Amino acid sequence: MPDRAQTSTLTAELQASGYDVAAIRADFPGLSREVNGHPLVYLDSANTSQKPASVVAAMAEHYSFHNANVARAMHTLGMEATAGFEGARAKIATFIGAAGPQEVVFTKNASEALNLAAYTLASRLQPGDEIVISVLEHHSNIVPWQLAAERTGAVLRWFDITEDGRLDLGKAAAENLINERTKIVSIAAVSNVLGTVNPVSEIAAQAHAVGAVMVVDAAQAAPHAGVDVATIGADLLAFTGHKMLGPTGIGVLWGRYDLLAELPPFLGGGEMIKVVKLTGSTYAEPPHRFEAGTPPIAEAVGLGAAIDYLNGVGIEKIAIHEERITAYALTRLSAVDGLRILGPTRPVDRGGAISFTLTTANGLEVHPHDVMQLLDSRGIAVRGGHHCARPLHERLGISASTRASLYLYTTTTEIDALADGLNYVADFFGGRS
Amino acid sequence: MYQEIILDHYKAKHHSGLREPYQAEVTHVNPSCGDEVLLRVQLDGERVVDVSYDGIGCSISQASTSVMTDLVIGKTVDEALALHADFTEMMHSQGRYEPDEERLEDGIAFVGVAQFPARVKCALLGWSAFKDAAAQALAAEHGQGVK
DSSP: OOOHHHHHHHHHHHHHTTOOHHHHHHTOGGGGOEETTEEOEEOBTTTOOOOOHHHHHHHHHHHHHSOOOSSSOOSHHHHHHHHHHHHHHHHHHHHHTOSOGGGEEEESSHHHHHHHHHHHHGGGOOTTOEEEEETTOOGGGTHHHHHHHHHHTOEEEEEOBOTTSSBOHHHHHHTTOSOTTEEEEEEESBOTTTOBBOOHHHHHHHHHHTTOEEEEEOTTTTTTTOOOHHHHOOSEEEEESGGGTSOSSOEEEEEOHHHHHHSOOSSOSTTSEEEEETTEEEEOOTTGGGOOSSOOHHHHHHHHHHHHHHHHHOHHHHHHHHHHHHHHHHHHHHTSTTEEEOSOSSSSSBOSEEEEEEEOTTSOEEOHHHHHHHHHTTTEEOEEEOTTOHHHHHHHTOSOEEEEEOOTTOOHHHHHHHHHHHHHHHHHHHTOO | OOOHHHHHHHHSOTTBBOOSOOSEEEEEEETTTTEEEEEEEEEETTEEEEEEEEEEOOHHHHHHHHHHHHHHTTSBHHHHHHHHHHHHHHHTTTTOOOOOHHHHGGGGGGGTGGGOHHHHHHHHHHHHHHHHHHHHHHHHHHHHHHO
C-alpha cells in the first residue's frame, strides 16, 4: 500500500506538470459540500460528472438574456439563440476533429444517438444480415440493435471478452465474427464497467474490409481523453454531454457527412423538413434532418461552455491526470483485503472506471448496494448495481458490482477515503471488529 | 439503517432454500441492480404452510425476505396479505410510521430503510414475490376445488 510519502510525491509530480487540481475543484461548487457530515467524495463521474460554475452561468445567461427559439425565430433574440446553439455545434465539431459542424447531430443523450444510428441503419438491413456488438456494451449499445434485428430479421452477434476484461479478438477471428454478412459493427470505445479501452480502430478496419458500417459508443471516451473522429475509424459515433461537464438532456451523434446524407429521417416534425405537403414531404439536409422539433437550446449552450472548460484545462492534461489517479486507485484498491478488481488491473489502455467486488474476512461477498450505502454514510458517492451492463455481469458470473469512477477533479485524498471506507465496509459485515 | 435485527437475518436467513411441495413459484427481479428472488408458496386451504426461496441480493432484500417468511408462515392468506399491506405502507412512509411490533415483529427494523427511497425496492422484493405467488397458489387451490 502506498504510504504518505509516496502520496505526496505523486501530488507534487502532478503539480509540477502544471495541473492544479485544487484550482479545478474550486470551479465546481458542489465538490466543496458535505454529505452526511463528511466532505463529499464524488466517485461517480462515469454515471454523470459534476458541473463547473461556468456551465451553469452560461445556461443562466442564455435563459436570462438570449432566450428565443432557434432557426424559426428571425428577430434579434432568435438570432442570438441560434448563434449560441450553432456556435456550440461548431465547438463540438472542433473538439472531436469533425470535418465540420454539419457532421454534428444533437440528440438528447448517447442512448438517443445510438437509437438514431440503429433505426436509420436498419433501413438497409435484410434478413440474415449480421450486426456485431460485444458482451461488454452498455444496454444503450445492445437494446437498439436487438430492436433493429427484431424488425429486420438481421442476426445479432457479439465479441466475447478475455479473462482480464479485454475484447477477445482471437476468439472473434476464429469464429469469423466479422464476415461478408456483417453490415454493422457497434462497439464502446471505453467500457463503462471494466474501464477497458477497446481497439476501435483495429475493429473498424475489419468492419470496413467487409463493407460494414462502424458505430462507436464514445460516452466514456469523449469526456476523458477526447476522441478524434478523423482517426478513430468510425462512421457514426455517439456521446453525451452530461458525462463531460455539460448538462443533462443533450447528446451528440457524429456521422461522416456522406453517410448522414444517405440515411433516412429518424423522428418527424418541425425543422427537419424541406417541403411538407399532405401527400408527402421532403427532408432537410443533415444535421437538421435528424433534429425534429425545438432542440435542447440552453443545453447546447451549456455543453459548449463545458467544451470551453475542457479546452481551457487541456484534454491531454486531463488524460494524464486521470491516468495517474487511476494508477494510484488501482494500487490502493488492490491492497484492500477481499477486493477483486474487474477488468484490467494495470493502468494500460484503461479508463478511470474501476468496478470491483468485496468479500469479507469470513467469506461473505458484500452486496454492492450495501457497499454503496455504507460509503454514502461517509460522504463517498459510488455506484452499486449492474451499471446498465447486465450481460457483462452475467458473463463475469456475478449479478452486480461496485464502481468508483474518476475525473479531472479527483484527488488522491479521495482515493484514500475510498480505500479506508472499503476496509470499514468489510469489517462491518465481516465481523473482524 | 443497518439494525442488528437486519444483520442477524442477513447472516442466518430463516426458511431459506427451495422446498417441495409448492403450488406456485415466481421469480421477481429488481431491474436497477439485477437482484433476484425465486420464491415458492404452499397452501393448505387458506393457510400458508410453507414459503421457500432462493435469492441473490443485498442485506436489505435478503433480511426482509427472511423476516417475511417468519411472519406469513402459519397465517391465512388474508392475514398474510394484510401484513404485506402494512409492511408496504411502512416502507412508503419515508420513515414517518409508528410500526406495530405486535404485528410486524422483526419487520419494524426496516422503518429506518424507508428513509432511503432507493432501497425501498430492495426491502419489498421478497414481499412482492410472496404476494404474487400467494395469489397464484390460491388460484391453484380454488382450481383444485372445482375439479
